Amino acid sequence: MDLFEIIFYFFAAIVLVSALVVVLSKNIMYSAFSLLFTFFGVAGLFVLLNADFVGITQIMVYVGGILVLIIFGVMITTKVTGVDIKEGISGKLQYAGAGIITLLTAIFLSLMFINGKWITGSSTDVHATIHQIGTLLMTKYILAFEAAAILLLIAFIGAALIGRRKA
Amino acid sequence: MLEAYFPLIIMVVFGFAVAFIFMLLSQWLGARRGTKEKQTVYESGMVPYGNARERFSVKFYLVAVSFIVFDIEVVFLYPWAIQFKELGIVPFIAVLIFIAILFIGYFYEYKKGGLKWD
Numbered sequence: 001m002d003l004f005e006i007i008f009y010f011f012a013a014i015v016l017v018s019a020l021v022v023v024l025s026k027n028i029m030y031s032a033f034s035l036l037f038t039f040f041g042v043a044g045l046f047v048l049l050n051a052d053f054v055g056i057t058q059i060m061v062y063v064g065g066i067l068v069l070i071i072f073g074v075m076i077t078t079k080v081t082g083v084d085i086k087e088g089i090s091g092k093l094q095y096a097g098a099g100i101i102t103l104l105t106a107i108f109l110s111l112m113f114i115n116g117k118w119i120t121g122s123s124t125d126v127h128a129t130i131h132q133i134g135t136l137l138m139t140k141y142i143l144a145f146e147a148a149a150i151l152l153l154i155a156f157i158g159a160a161l162i163g164r165r166k167a
Numbered sequence: 168m169l170e171a172y173f174p175l176i177i178m179v180v181f182g183f184a185v186a187f188i189f190m191l192l193s194q195w196l197g198a199r200r201g202t203k204e205k206q207t208v209y210e211s212g213m214v215p216y217g218n219a220r221e222r223f224s225v226k227f228y229l230v231a232v233s234f235i236v237f238d239i240e241v242v243f244l245y246p247w248a249i250q251f252k253e254l255g256i257v258p259f260i261a262v263l264i265f266i267a268i269l270f271i272g273y274f275y276e277y278k279k280g281g282l283k284w285d
Contacts (some may be wrong), residue, residue, distance in 0.1 A: 134246030156272035
């Protein structure tokens with residue numbers, strides 16, 4: 001086991017353990033904060049796969065943005081602690097439904113994992129992709145860059161419109 | 168590849184270590200003589216009131232949604248900023264257009280009173 005594998009399993013363990021805490025924690029605030037470590041672990045995996053820009057985007061957007069939204073969402077809800085799982089027949093139905101869906105997803109993913117044709121190649125020693133991304137984004141894909149601004153503008157105006165409907 | 172991230176790893180490990188060591192040091196070395204005032208919740212010197220688990224105003228959420236847009240804008244500016252010297256003046260103008268387009272949204276939000284707190 002070389003250094004690469006050790007680091008991979010380290011990040012994978014962070015992702016799996018914190019994701020388990022997200023699902024199993026009774027306190028929704030603990031779930032939200034545990035999601036922070038899941039996102040960080042995924043960012044680490046991206047960096048490990050030579051995708052440093054995707055990694056930094058993961059930290060900027062998910063840790064810096066989406067998680068803030070989730071925590072604000074938790075803060076404006078009524079019941080933060082002690083959300084009860086439903087008892088009785090409807091609770092059992094929920095468990096059964098969730099179990100079946102999880103099992104089917106797991107089987108599907110396992111089949112894909114076993115039967116899929118994996119493209120393997122030697123890892124070329126790329127140092128940082130962000131320089132190439134910067135050059136390409138500003139030359140070949142400059143129209144897409146400006147289109148992204150318009151997309152963001154639409155999202156922003158839509159959010160402002162929905163958020164301030166009464167005004 | 169991994170060697171490039173060695174300084175980052177050192178920084179992360181060092182950051183965690185310093186935080187952890189100082190927590191342990193204050194635990195071991197600090198005196199613990201708890202009085203009634205010391206046991207109360209620290210709220211910047213004010214006498215705490217109410218419950219911390221109350222609902223917050225939805226206005227925080229609206230500000231956060233606006234924040235996300237500019238957060239993603241910064242992500243788009245990162246690759247340009249790193250290649251700034253090599254790319255020259257034309258991409259700079261493109262980025263100005265990018266920011267100008269988003270500024271329309273900011274102006275709309277401002278005019279609509281989305282940034283007022285009432």
